[in-house]
Amino acid sequence: MMEHLHRMGLRAEHLYIAGGVSIGLSFLSWMLSKQMENAGIDRADRWGIFIGEWAPTFIALGNGLRTYEK
Template sequence: MLVGQVLHRSGVRSTHLQLASLGSVALCIGFWARAKGYDQDERGNAERRALFVGLWPPMFWLMGQSVEAYER
C-alpha cells in the first residue's frame, strides 16, 4: 500500500503536511536564532538541533505530494 493512501485513510491531507513543512522551516530558523544567544559550549548542540529540524521540510513536503497525488 502506498504511503499516500495510508496517510489519506488516516485523515492526513496534503495541506496538513505542506503546512508542517513550512512550520518546520520556521522552527529551524527559531532554533538557529536562539542558538546565537548561548555561550560557545552550548551553541554547538543548539545549532545541531536546528540542523536536525532543518532536515524535516523536504520529507514533509514529499509526503504531502504523495498524499496530493492520491487525492487526485
C-alpha cells in the first residue's frame, strides 16, 4: 500500500499536513456547529469528534510513508 501511495505522488509531509488540517477542521466544525445549529452541544461535539478521528489515520499513514521513503 505504501508503494502505491508513493507512486501516486503522495509523500509523508502531505499526510502530516492533512493530519494538521484535520485537527483544525475539527475545531472549526465544532465551533460552527455550536454557533449555527440549534441542536445543542451534543451535535457540535459529534461533528468535532468525527472529523478529529481522521488526524491519527493521516499521521499513521505519514509515518508508514516516511519509513518507505528511507
